[in-house]
Structure formats: C-alpha cells, structure tokens
Amino acid sequence: MKRWSVLLAALLLPIPALALTGEEAMKKSQAAFLYPGKDFKARVLMKLINRDGQERVRELTMLRRNVGAPGGEQKYFMVFFKPNDVKDMSFMTYKYPAKDDDRWMFIPAVNMVKRIAAQDKRSSFVGSDFTYEDVSGRDIEDDSHAIEREEKVGGRDCYVVKSTPKTGDADFGHKLTWVDKANFLPLKEEQYDRKGARYKEFSADEVAEVKGFPTVVRRTMKNLQTGHRTEVGYSKTDYNLGIDDSLFSERFLRQPPRKWVD
Template identity: 40%
Template structure:
C-alpha cells in the first residue's frame, strides 16, 4: 500500500508533459504543411506585394493567386499579375508533384515568351522579390530531414536539413510552428558557415471560413538588407475552381476567375 501511495505522489508531482511521449516530428511538419497549403479543396486570394530595397525605395506588384488540390495530394497553382504595367498580364503556373519535381511555367507577355522554369531554379527570386518560386507552392517535406529541437508553450521548433545539400543554397533552416493553428509562423535559413541570412515570417493571421490563414507575410534577405511584404485580401476557400484553368492554354489567355 505504501508503494502504491508513493507512486501516486510521484506521478502527481512529476510534470505532466514529461509523462507523455514526445510528439512525432513527421506528424508536426505534415500538419503544418497542410495548414499552410491545403486549406479547403481550393482557394484564391488577391495579393499586394511591396518590395523594399536597402535604401528605402519600394516597388509594388499586384496579382491574384488560385490554388486547386488534385489527386494524391498534388496541387495546381495559377498566378496572374495585374499591376504595374511592366508585369501586367504576366502569368505563372505550377503543377506540384508530391515526391517529385514540380512543373513550372512563366508567361512573359512583353516578350511573347512562355518560359519553363527548371527544378534547379525554384529557389530563385520570384518576380524580383525576396520570396522564392518555391515559396508560392511550398517545399516538399520529403526533401529534408526533420528534427524537433525545441518547444515553447505556443510553438514547436523544427530543424530541417536538406537531403541533397548541393541542390539548395542553405545548410539548414528552422521553423517555428504554432501549436494552436499548426501554421508555420517563422522560418530562418542558415548558410554553410552557420550564419542566418534569410527569414520568412507570418506577420498577421486571421481565421477565414474556419481556416487559420496568413494574411500578411514577410520575406527578408538579411545579407542584402531587403525585404518583401505580401498582404492577402479577398481570400476565399471552396469556390469550385475547375482543373482546366490550370493549363498552359490559360497562360496567354487568363481565366475570368483572375480577371474579374
């Protein structure tokens, strides 16, 4: 009886969190990926992009982005630029393939040119901003080794190391994932010398149609001293987008879903 009483006292005094099994990091990153990129069956948003240079100057972009979930967790994205004049009518199409290389096309109306973006270029600047092409559709979970390295009361801290270091410019990056929403709220990228050189963060989150949604995102190039702010408006989910929109045909002739 004394042993049982002692065991009960120890269990009562021991921190509850230490009695539970450590969370599975793969489950954490999977939930974060779904929260960030898979809300609803489809979605759309208008985006106001402001690019700040190191001297305080600014450039702006306005575009609409459409997203459709298809079979096997693959996705399709369509981005149509509306302003300013130098990028107006430019279009960007992504066919995201889980476990394989994505297909990406860029339509440049000023040059009457349809450009295929090579897989090796996915981590280059998206229309002159501090965001990358890869940021639009997300990085494949299978491309990195994930390690849970810390936590706070509100967030998990996950370190991600690329399986193919030669294919990317970073040595590793860490992501803070909000426990309440599963959304990634900050990512910091480190170079091969261990120096922090890039940061992407969620500056503002709102719940839209029941889905926690990033409505303001910031990307910073800490070496160059530049940053880009994306503000999302008119966000809608489950609007019944058709897969035919997400084809090369509509690069030249944008669908009404982005022009109206």
C-alpha cells in the same frame, strides 16, 4: 500486486505514441499553411523593399487547386497586374512531390506561352526575397526534422522544428520553424546558410480566419545579408470556390477567365 506494478510502469514510461515528431509537425504545418481547402484564391500585393527603403511592387491574383491530399500534387495559377508593363503576364505551375515542377509563362508582348525550367526551386520568386520553395513548399522528405524546443511567438505556443537537408546541395544549412501548436501555421522561420549564419527570416505578421481556415494574410521575408525584404499582403482571400481543373491550361493562361482573376 502485479496489476499495480504494470500500472506504475505504464505511468513512468514515456508515451511515444502521443508525442509529435518533428516530421509530423512539419507535415501538419504544410497542410495547414499550403493545403487548406480544396482550392484557394487571393489577390496578392508584394512589396520588394531594398536597404534604402526603395519599393517595387508586384500585384497578382493567385489561384490554387489541390489535386491530391496534403503533401500531394497541386496546381497554381497566377495573373499579374503590376508592374504595369507585365500586366496580363500569367504563370502556371503544376507542383509534384519529389519531382521537378512544370511551369509555364505567358508573355503577352510577344503573345507566347513558354515552358520554364524549374530545376532551381531555391531561386527568387519574381525578384522577391521568397523562393519558389517558400511560396509553394519544400518536400518534407528532403530534410530531417527534429523538435528542438517549445517557445512562444506573439503569445502563442509553438514547436521549434529544426530541418536539415538530407543532401548537401541546398544553399542553406538548416532552418528553424516556429509551428503554432494550435493551428500548425508557421509563425516564424529562420534560414541559416551553409556557414551557419542566419540569413533569411520569415514572419507571419497577421493570421485571419477565412471560411474556418486560419490563413496568414500578411507575411514578411527578410534577407539579413542584403538588407532587402519583401512584404506580402493577401486580400479577397477565399476557399472552396469550385475552381475547375480545366482552368489550369495553356488556353486559359493566354486568356484567363475574368471571374477568377479580378
């Protein structure tokens, strides 16, 4: 009789150990979205489109190398091709968790490498609707996360995670992320401003499997207040190419090795 009642109690009680918390969902999502593989390479085409449909283009090669485990330090290397006058400009970031990034930029017209302050991760990345944070990730610890509900996006089951900044200094009030239950990629994200109005919307428009890693190869960020949007497409996407740590240096910033940037 005693044994039965224990079994019954175990069946009736919730099983917290198996359910996912909001924070865990976001951690898994960040790992799947920004940390897959040891390293990563893609040719990135960004279209910056204003309300009237006028387009500006940014084209670059992006290289990434993970230094630590998911959520840890990363190094990014970018070489620009378009617009024409910024050809050969290159940009390098050392990303640290819970600390300001280090950024450098090479300006070929004056043959100069300049360190760039990174105090504002919420500013626009190369004039697009993506912020630096949108590109390379926001520290999970900066927000508190809660799974609000579960919902389908494009036929796929998702957790809807609400992330609210722990301190009030962020320019947004909160965001909702639709995290794919199966592969943990963020399929959709809504950012709300401090007045509670939805002002930015991210969508993963195409997901492809590259070397076994589900990868968002087309994405859009829309600014609902200005009507401006940025569409991003990845091509020549690849993982685990064996990118050497020495690439991420001022020397190569000035003269990126051809094999990595074509």
